[in-house]
Amino acid sequence: MTNTTNASPPSPYVFKPFRYEEIKPNRKSRVPYPRSGHRIGADSANFYSFGGYNPLIGSDEAISDEIWVQSYPLFQELWRFNFARKEWTRYSNSHTLPLELASNALVLHKNVLMVYGGTGSPFGFRCSNQLFVCRVNDSEGLMDEVHTTGQLPLPAYGQALIYHNDYLYTIGGTTGVQYTCDIHRLNLKTLVWESVYICRGIGEYEPTGRYRHEVGFDKRNIYVLGGGTALLAFDFSTIPVFNLEKQIWYPQKSIRDTRYGVPQPRRCHGAVQITTEFGNQVFIAGGHDGENVFDDLWRLDLQTFQWTYFDKCRLPFPIYFHAAAASPEGRLYIFGGICSSNDNDVRRSNCMYSTWLCIPKLSxxxxxxxxxxxxxxxxxxxxxxxxxxxxxxxxxxxxxxxxxxxxxx
Structure with missing residues (x-):
């Protein structure tokens, strides 16, 4: 039968694990401005992008968006990107968002988005130790400040955040001057903070203070991955581990990839954790060490502590201060960040890239x-x-x- 339509048939579908593909929004979708320092969380249907920073957008572009003008050079906004529709939508909740909009810590638990800490501009001049939450399936997604008591952490940014058994654990961060690897936790039922471990240089294996690190978690231990200070970036050969039950730090030697070794030291990278039939696995992507910017993807197995490098899964350009999240099914999403090209042109991005990190269910x-x-x-x-x-x-x-x-x- 002759095809009378002008539309060409789609190319054959091919399942491609560990191969980045660019996700392009549909043509009718409004697209967020390029940004860095934002955070995203993902569920099975969407990812949600909070905040961000860009001092390089011209005033002619900014003046068309009143919200952007008011918060310049930060983005006081929350966006949703639907995977199936390939469509961006911005929530009408900007007036409820905090003013600290860069290098926050973010966790998405079920339909509740939790945003903690962060900094305003100039960085470090205004920091936060407040928790804000919103239900992402609400029509407006209004964000509420959670009023807490107890031993609050210092206002800071660049922390890591973990949700476990109705507690939020915050790890490390910086005031802009002081860097810590202290651990605090918030009881989400009583809304009371308590100190879990304060690094005073007394413990034998206390890690160096840092920010923009990432963490892995196996329900017993917190694994601190990279991070750094304004001058340093930490390595991945020996991983600082905090045991929640014993409340002690100890070092964990990692096992090198047989060909490529371990990831180079870095901060401002992206990391996600997925659970497969083989156990908990953490993936890190991109980042920088102060001089070099990375486009790579690594996997750390939290059972064997074996590193694996994916030499055929590289981002199209080196990138840092980007945001990364994984769907519950095991698909990685990377959005935005600062990217550098071969001609040393540094710019912020609003591109999205994705790859499967495992073989999911056939469905x-x-x-x-x-x-x-x-x-x-x-x-x-x-x-x-x-x-x-x-x-x-x-x-x-x-x-x-x-x-x-x-x-x-």
């Missing part, structure tokens, strides 16, 4: 193929898609039944 691969061959289904009514046999939990990822998010003008 996930099938869902990707459905969206590849039938992208028009994002416009269909949810009940119609369910009636033709598409699983409800996949249809819900389209967001067709979500309350509309009011767009800021």
């Amino acid at each position: 996930e691969i099938c869902w990707e193929a459905v969206l590849h061959y039938s992208p028009h289904i994002v416009k269909c009514r949810s009940e119609d898609l369910i009636n033709i046999g598409l699983p409800r939990h996949f249809v819900q990822r389209l967001g067709n039944n979500n309350p509309p998010i009011k767009r800021e003008q």
Whole structure:
């Protein structure tokens, strides 16, 4: 039968683990300005981008956006990117967001986005030790400040954050002058802070203070990965580990990749953790050491402490101060950051890149193929898609039944 349409058939769908692909928003989607110092969290359907910084956007661009003018050079905004629709939407909650919008710590637990700490501009002049939360499935996503008591950490930025058993643990950070690797935790039921471990140089294995590090976690131990100060970047040969039960630090030797060794020292990198049939795995991407900027991807197995380097999975350009998150199914998303090219041109990005970090369930691969061959289904009514046999939990990822998010003008 002759094809009478002008549309060319799509290229064959190919599942490509450990191969970055650029995700381009649909043409009707408004796109966030390029930025660095922001954070993202991901669920199965979306990732959510909070804050960010860009001093290099011209006034002609900025003046068209009143919110941007008011918070310049920071972004007082929260965005949602839907994977299936490839669509950005900005929440109308800017007036409820904190003023500290760079190098915050962020955790997404179920549908609650928790943002802690961070700095305003100029960096270090204004820092935070406050927690803000919002429900990302609410129509406006209003962000509320959580009023806490107890032994609050110092206001700082560049911390790491972990959620575990109704506690938030914050690790390290800087005031702009002082760097720590102190650990505090907030009881989310009582809203009381307590000090878990304060580094005073007494413990034999206390790590050096740092910021813009990342962490791994196996429900017993916190693994501190890289980070640094204004002058230093820390390595990955020996990993500082904090045991929650014994409340002690100890060093953990890592095992080199047989060909490429261990990642070079770095800070301002991205890291995500996924759980597979082989256990907990942490992936780090990009970052810099003060001189070199990286485009690489590494995996650390938290059972064997073996490093693996993926030589065929490289970002299209070196990048740092970007944001990274992984979906529960094991797909990595990287958004924004400061990138450098071969001609030493340094600029901020609003590009998105993604790759699978594991072999997911066959149903996930099938869902990707459905969206590849039938992208028009994002416009269909949810009940119609369910009636033709598409699983409800996949249809819900389209967001067709979500309350509309009011767009800021």
